[in-house]
Amino acid sequence: MAQSVTVTSLSFSWPDGTPVFDGLDVSFGPGRTGLVGVNGSGKSTLLKLIAGELAPADGAVRIAGEAGYLPQNVTLDTAVRVDEALGIAARRAALHAIEAGDAAEEHFETVGDDWDVEERALATLGELGLGHLGLDRTVGEVSGGESVLLRLAALLLARPDVLLLDEPTNNLDLYARRRLYAAVESWPGLMIVVSHDRELLERVDRIADLHAGSITWYGGNYSAYEQALAAEQEAAERMVRVAEADLRKQKRELTDARVKLARRKRYGQKMWDSKREPKIVMGARKRAAQESAGKHRILHEEKLAEARERLDEAVEAVRDDDEIRVDLPYTAVPPGRTVLTLRDLEPAYGTRVAGGLDLHGPERVALIGRNGTGKTTLLRTIAGELEPVSGEVVAHVPLRFLPQRLDVLDDRLTVAENVARFAPDATGNRIRARLARFLFRGARADRAAGTLSGGERFRATLAALMLAEPAPQLLMLDEPTNNLDMASVRQLVTALESYEGALIVASHDLPFLESIGITRWLLLDGELREITPGAVGFPA
Incomplete structure (x- = not known):
């Protein structure tokens, strides 16, 4: 099948x-x-x-x-072995038992037809760049x-x-x-x-x-989808314009019809008052005129209703997807001001920052490198979430950190209650007004954080950080485009373009990094070093 x-x-x-x-x-x-x-x-x-x-x-x-x-x-679970994480530990154990001479039937049942499971596992790990893990070591960090x-x-x-x-x-x-x-x-x-x-x-x-x-x-693929959707939306917008023109026409015709009927009514009343014709004849004409007027009015009202219905259908076909409007606080930092100082920093895991590193003014720093080099660990150490093994971190301005896992929210609390934790002095109205700009309007702000989608959770977390007191003059983002639809990424880019504080962004999304005006590229690959786009070692 x-x-x-x-x-x-x-x-x-x-x-x-x-x-x-x-x-x-x-x-x-x-x-x-x-x-x-x-x-x-x-x-x-x-x-x-x-x-x-x-x-x-x-x-x-x-x-x-x-x-x-x-x-x-x-x-x-960092305590399990790699073969357990891969789901092949039982088959490996059975294979090893058979190879050692144990011919128990349960071992053969466990292996089934998968006699090359170890070779397949090692090959799969190698194809995905995980050959260094091996099958017998624990997963670890x-x-x-x-x-x-x-x-x-x-x-x-x-x-x-x-x-x-x-x-x-x-x-x-x-x-x-x-x-x-x-x-x-x-x-x-x-x-x-x-x-x-x-x-x-x-x-x-x-x-x-x-x-x-x-x-x-x-x-x-996606390019074909974009073209088809654009053509559909263009046609839908044309239909809206046609339906709007038809609605205006039907309104004019109904108004014209009412004016004509009012004139006829006045003329009939004038004839009745002057008694120029026999009463029975004028009565018949009046009844006929009233019936005709009623039919005429109903016809135009039906046409108007149909025009409104066509317009509603046309408008419904046009997408008007809400997009986040990120209002970052005004946090200008003078160009000469030192924002962050790192001295001989050795984080608990990953790359050591030998010597010193300083950030000045509204610099925009991209932190790039392969998985496992310690980008997240370095950001968490700067944010004060992890203690360094040695060295020093000094933040000279208020900073906020948007983590990769978006775990700053309490799943048991509502969106509004989570934001209030970061801004205890903010009024409920101010919090809800800010949340509305992140598309949490009305009852949506009262949803528990644990029920949010990935993109909704990002918006709620970003709202919480932006409302935090004091407002951040150094903003650190760890893979911020994860879970965001393309419209939201565009909105985030627009917001970051207007942000006047310092920025450190760890990301594998090069188009996003280039779009936010990065001024400094730092690569982690055993050491922290500054590189330029296009240089040797730059992951183009």
């Missing part, structure tokens, strides 16, 4: 009653499908429902074949990107019929992304991938656009 995923009459709401799907019907067939949509449209929720991580309120999900699921946020790749390796080894990937390139460096792209291109079964990574979406066979609780299909 060919692989398939069939969703029938699916309904789902969050515990607070917020609806996500109401009677969704959709089927996915073999090949690679890119599932796209604005933040909060339900993409990750749909994958979780398909994977069985969430239970629908109504409806059913049927999968032909075995399914494997890579969630958006991957965490691994792997980076966020390595966690994603290790979980992906486990899925590739399991060889499921259906592969569900939720933002798989989050936290991956450029080299790891290329390996993942190759794995996606060579996948032989059914794949549904949720992503905002344009390069990844260029490698799918079709696009499923989740909008307003329903899915529209587009053949081809």
Whole structure:
């Protein structure tokens, strides 16, 4: 049987009653499908429902074949061995027992037909750039990107019929992304991938656009989808203009008809008053005129109602997706002012900052490097979350840190309550006014943080940091474009362009870094060194 995923009459709401799907019907067939949509449209929720991580309120999900699921946020137990994380520990143990001469039947049952599991595991780790991990060592403190790749390796080894990937390139460096792209291109079964990574979406066979609780299909990759959607929206906007013109015409005709009917009524009344014709004749004419006038009025009112209906339908076809409006506080820093000083800093893990490093004024620093080099550890050390092994960190201005895992929110509290934690002196009205600019309006601000999508969680975290007191003059962002749709990335770029404080951004998204006017590039690769775009060693 060919692989398939069939969703029938699916309904789902969050515990607070917020609806996500109401009677969704959709089927996915073999090949690679890119599932796209604005933040909060339900993409990750749909994958979780398909994977069985969430239970629908109504409806059913049927999968032909075995399914494997890579969630958006991957965490691994650092105490387990690599072979346990890959799900092959039992088969390896059985193989080793057989090789040692133990011919117990249970060992053969455990191995099944997978006699080359070790070779396949080592080859898969090597293809994903994890060959250095080995199978017998414990996972230890792997980076966020390595966690994603290790979980992906486990899925590739399991060889499921259906592969569900939720933002798989989050936290991956450029080299790891290329390996993942190759794995996606060579996948032989059914794949549904949720992503905002344009390069990844260029490698799918079709696009499923989740909008307003329903899915529209587009053949081809993301570029083909963009062209088709643009053509649709252009046609929809033309239909709106046509419908608006028709509505104006129908309003004019109804007004003209009413004027004519009023004139006829006045003329008839004048004839009646002057009694120029027999009473019975004038009475018949009056009744006929009233019937004609009534029919005429009803006809024009019906035409007007139909014109309004056509306009409503046309307007509904035009997308007006909300976008975040990030108002960063006015935090100008004079060019000569020292913002941050690092002296012989040795973080708990990763690259040592030998000598000294100073940031001055409104510098914009990009922190780049491969997974595992310690970018996140360095930022957490600067933010005061981790104690250094040695050396010194001095922040001369107020700073705020937006972490990669967005774990600054308390999942038990609402969005508004989380923001209030960072700004205890801010009024409730001020907090809600600021949250509205991040698309948390009305009841949305009262949603528990634990129910938010990845993009919604980013917006809530950013709102909390921007409302914090005192306002940050040094802003540190760790992979800020993870989980953001493309419209939100554009809004973030616009906001950062207007920010007048100092900026440190750790990211693998080079187009994003280039768009925010980076003035200084720092590469972590065993040491922290300054590089220039295009230079040897720059990960172009």
